[in-house]
Amino acid sequence: MMKAKVHITLKTGVLDPQGKAISHALDSLGFDGIEDVRQGKYIEIRLAETDAETARSKVEAMCSRLLANPVIENYSIELE
Amino acid sequence: MMKAKVHITLKTGVLDPQGKAISHALDSLGFDGIEDVRQGKYIEIRLAETDAETARSKVEAMCSRLLANPVIENYSIELE
Amino acid sequence: MKAAVIVFPGSNCDRDIAVALEACMGHAPAMVWHRDSELPDVDLIALPGGFSYGDYLRSGAMAVHSPAMREVVARAERGVAVLGICNGFQVLTESGLLPGALMRNRDLRFVCRDVWVRVETTDSVFTTGLQKGECMRFPVAHNDGSYFVDDTTLATLQDADRIAFRYVTPDGQVTDDANPNGSRAGIAGVLGPSRNVLGMMPHPERLVDEAQGGTDGRRFFEGLLNALETAR
Amino acid sequence: MSAATNDAAITPEIVAEHGLSPDEYDKALTLLGRAPNLVELGIISVMWSEHCSYKSSRRWLKTLPTEAPWVICGPGENAGVVDIGDGLAAIFKMESHNHPSYIEPYQGAATGVGGILRDVFTMGARPVANLNALRFGSPEHPKTRHLVRGVVAGIGGYGNCVGVPTVGGECTFDPGYDGNILVNAMTVGVAPADRIFYAKASGVGSPIVYVGSKTGRDGIHGATMASASFDEDSEEKRPTVQVGDPFTEKLLIEACLELMATDCIVGIQDMGAAGLTSSSVEMADKGAAGVMLDMDQVPVREEGMTPYEIMLSESQERMLMVLRPGREAEARAIFEKWELDFAVIGEVTDSRHLTLRSGGKIVCDLPVEMLATGLQYDRPWETPAAPAPLPASVPALSVKDDLLKLLSSPDLASKRWVWEQYDHMVMADTVQRPGGDAAVVRVHGTERGLAMTTDCTPRYCAADPVTGGRQAVAEAWRNLTASGARPLAVTDCLNFGNPQRAPVMGQFVLCIQGMGEACRVLDFPVVSGNVSLYNETDFASIPPTPQIGGLGLIDDIGRMAQPAIRAEGETLILIGDGEGHLGASLYLRMATGADAGMPPPVDLEKERRNGDFVRGLIAEGVTTTCHDVSDGGLLVAAAEMAMAGGIGIALEGPEDAGWLFGEDQGRYLLAVPEDAVETVLKAARSAHVAAAAVGSTGGSALTLNGANAICVDELRAANERWFPAYMSGPVESGGDD
């Protein structure tokens, strides 16, 4: 059994309305010094798999076929 | 300048329809051995702050006041 | 009888509820901008539907921190009636005035349609004008309407008779199909511990005249306004 | 961009990357009398693009009728404006977002909605309704499900958040759109008739103000991005996709309407497809003025943005306006209240040039006229090939099965799955919800209703473009009429393939000819619209799709009609006649698996007579139940009325495919109380309108000549089944949510 931690983030330059709104809200709560906020997704997948190489290539495929939107998002994978 | 990486995940026991839908979709795409999928949020905050302690306590406050909803979510913070 | 509607950036049912209240009260409610920290002296505060702050991060999360909301919380604690519809319900759970949280719909899709709800308690200013067990037709329109509470809280709500409405079939059965969003125990509306705060996902303000296709919403508001008038 | 980069020589490669032909570039050199620099080249190429200059279409668009006594403003502004009484005007327009929606369905469709909303509120209207016409590829195509899901979620995601109800539209499937889906969005707004705002820059020295979101590097064209010099440190290929921010749009609507209630504004223009470039050029052109902009004042999202990028960015949720001098502070206060960016970025000049300054240097100086006038082509065209002939024989008719099959086919299946994802009731004035003929939205605070619809039958246009063009207009007019509305005017979105192919250009020319004929006879002028060409993949063009958006007015919503059967024991009357035309019908497609034959002819005089007659009956209160007969013919229309009302219909007539499923035009089904039947038939005779009793209402089943009973519940089950079942299949390619 392995656990994959997938981070999906917006590519540089892509507008992030959520991040913008969060940053704005933090500002108005009185937090200062906030330079930038970006929001992404974090997905944990538990896999019945023991081989790290196989697991990684499976999760790679999941990301490119389903989890991430290649037009505007990047993804990264960590295995445990 | 520091970067805080915040992970917001659903508490155990809280239903995660997004995670469930992903797991279902992966299944129907033919990925086998998927035991569980949970979806959370990943927020990156860039702060004009040099002291790690101050930064951490600021981000703690952001999480508890705004970023996470304690009724359903947990959060964790990493600083860079 | 005086009412106020709080307007957040991104509220979009503020006009709708103002029109409905005016139709039932005979005069317009006060519209209060979220930055105002002073509220007029009113018998009812309404938090409208919409997408305050775009519903970014979590529905209702950012609106809670507005100056007007601090005052709403204070008034609610003093017993003023507070009604949150849709996004207003989300703001109320985020503010802690109501328990639980509103999460993404079970089918992960926005849902806009008429639903039936059953009146579960008449022990509140909001529902005292209705019949316990009667079914009413209201529209819903939301992305995040799946009401979540943990087991303990659910038991408390049940024991204290604080569930105001449940989603039902037209003949009054609680079923999965009748539940548009996957809310726990079919909950469509809940009361706060002092019974003066109601949060509900359905939009009674969208059915207040025949041209809209029904008047169950009007009955709801008239019941509420009568009760408030009597209580004055 | 450094000045040095901007001064770099323009090579033929750079010209080609900007999509200008060598001839076009020569023309630019002649008009300018010198070589442009890079910023100027970018601006010229955008303004001379098909999208901005209408270079292939303009000549033909001019032939459409655009006037009527109730038209306040026809084509040429951001949207069309018509008088709707009580001192109010309706402002409306339709626009395509086809290509972006194919690349990134959620964001492409969402930003399409955002764009069309801005075209309407920039003229001073509060948007009151959205519609969307969607054409997808074959349901079996591997990308279709992903596209449907994303497009529908995107339209809902944007419209729901801004709080404008999405009340209608279309959604059909055809392999001809496999590689080029169509996403056409329409917005209708309402404004005081004496407070319409135009895109005009006037008053030398007046400040030019930028409001809304900051400018990012969104949507800067792929070709131009290929020049390394623009972005030497870019570590990844920058996406050209724009992301919509409906929350900001909502604030922008409120802020603009608040400012419009003052008299601060001289002219205002949304930043549409070509962003700051086209908005500033259009305003200067309309005001016969010049414009000077300081690039350093433009609010930007990223560091180091060059004038080239700033001028070509397609970032969303931005507006440009000219204010009366001295009113900046008042305007700024409103935008700051709504937490939006506000910046004075330039001023109106008398130079009739677009002049840009950056870092204290002039980086662009182009004559406005050259940019605004653009190019005009008279492209060769030919009549496209005739359709395949009707097959000699069609499989035998099986009424029940055929009806159930048609009702559960993709094109006729209920679109509930789609419109339940749209908030169609926000604003609390929706008095006819999606699912009927026209949607009706009450004019707030009055008893009037605005009826609206989108229509086009691409398979007719493909078979015979003139008839198809006529039919699209006639069907929109008919849908409005069926609700009891007086049709007022049309907006259109002309989606075609590559105009440089003569048969495609022929489709365009002939569809417009048909549209124009119908608009004239029906007194239904075109007041706004949009053209989308080059919808082609691997040399295969889409079916010609001149999408029509129709708007009509109901004086008293108490006298509105809708398709649901509301009472038992009423008589069903068919208005209009025909010979049972099966060419290009859905029945034929279902029965043979292919389209063949000519579309049903559209007799415009008859269309008008029949429609005027039906509208009269509705206005007199003779009937409130009316449905037009279109795709699928009479039996499908009757089934739709039964399903909507939950009451059965006993239909009587020949058991003949033509009568049951033929798509003859100009027809309506009405339900009238028994005691009104004779009066209606008599009135029809004197109006020279064909009318016949074809059945009665009652019971719980649809029957034909007392047999072939199908329960209304079974009809509904068949009709509701297809869409959710289809959408529950597997979807590839990421980015749900």
Ligand SMILES: Nc1ncnc2c1ncn2[C@@H]1O[C@H](COP(=O)(O)OP(=O)(O)O)[C@@H](O)[C@H]1O
């Ligand atoms: N097919 C058409 N029929 C009528 N008018 C059209 C058509 N296409 C474009 N127009 C008009 O031409 C003008 C410019 O169109 P467009 O560039 O799409 O406007 P915008 O810049 O507001 O998006 C508008 O007034 C539009 O209504």
Ligand SMILES: [Mg+2]
């Ligand atoms: Mg425009």
